[in-house]
Amino acid sequence: MIKKIFLNTLGVIAIILLVIVQIGANFVQTRYQLTYLSPWIPVIINSCIILFLGFLVLFNFTHAKKYRYLVSGLTLLCLIIFVGYSSQTKAIKANNNIYSLSPNKRDIFCLKKDGEKLTYYQSYYLLFGKMREVLPYNVAKVGNPTWITDDVAAVTYQDTEGHLHIYLGTYGHRGSSISYNYATSLTRGKWENSKAKFSLSNILGDLKITDNGKTTNYSSDNIVQFGTSGVVLTDENSAKYAYVIPEEARYESDGTPKNLQDIKLLSTKPNLKEMKVLKLSYKEGEK
Structure with missing residues (x-):
């Protein structure tokens, strides 16, 4: 009973x-x-x-x-x-949505596809989403999302003219919690991966990438900020590189980095199949 x-x-x-x-x-x-x-x-x-x-x-x-x-x-x-x-x-x-659960099982990266339009939704409690942004290009193909860190997901998509773009979904915060920080200002200095012959230089606002001997400068017009965690570097038509600040980065109350020597920037290139992450080690600061 x-x-x-x-x-x-x-x-x-x-x-x-x-x-x-x-x-x-x-x-x-x-x-x-x-x-x-x-x-x-x-x-x-x-x-x-x-x-x-x-x-x-x-x-x-x-x-x-x-x-x-x-x-x-x-x-x-x-x-x-x-x-x-x-x-x-x-x-x-009509559900053509793209989902990807974060490695720590706390967030879901969600893109909702409607024809050639792709909309990013911020997830809440793994059940709900709120529309944050309609991606700026008409979409022909979308790659598989890749979690660069536990709180940053990246996806490559191709527009109807064949150009590749990178979108970053960010769920964390970098720098001081007192004010908003730009990822470029939090990564000043020189970073490299000598084995891959790849380096990033961010000195006094002059950001440039050297990839296998070829150096490209990126002005502020070609740098797209995503939250405080990462940026995408572009030319006139498409994305070329993206880099993300890892979660273990630590900063002073004024946003000054204090452990750059101990972290590695995470760089990637647009790829519809699989985005490979390249780790860049800190070499020196601004002089």
Whole structure:
């Protein structure tokens, strides 16, 4: 008897909680302009409600074996019909979204594709997303997202004219928490990977990349800032490089770096298949 009461209570509580989640989700979406990251999330929640309702009926009102089979079959049939119907809705049939869970399982990098438009959504609690930015180019192809650090994801996409671009989704903060910092100002000095014949020089506002003997200068017009964690370096038409400051970087209260010798900048190039990360070691500061 005690076991029956416990299981009934557990089932009722589960159903109530799931209903509250649905009601709360509707409130949150309306109040804070959030949306489910995936249109499948409410389908999963409602499917769980159907299963728990079937469990309660099966457990309390079907003592004969044949009725148990009947209730089980009806529950399964309702579930199949509901999921099948939901899968045909416009939101799910048109779902071309791109998702990637961070290595520390705290954030989801989400891009929602609508025709040639690609929109970045900031994730909240792994369930909701808020539209942050419509990417500036019409998109033809999108590569696989790569997590450069636990809180920075990078993705390469190709526009309809064939040019490659890099987008960085940032979820952390670099530098002093008192004020906003530019990634370029937090990485002043010279960095290199001698084995790969690659170096980055950021001296007195003059940023240049040397890749296998070829040096390219990048003015402020060709530097795109993403949060305080990274930048993308571009030419007139496409992205050429991106670099990200690792999470272990430490700064003084005024934003001055204090452990550059102990960290490695993380550099990458646009690639639709796989973005490889190159580690750059600090060599010297501004003179």
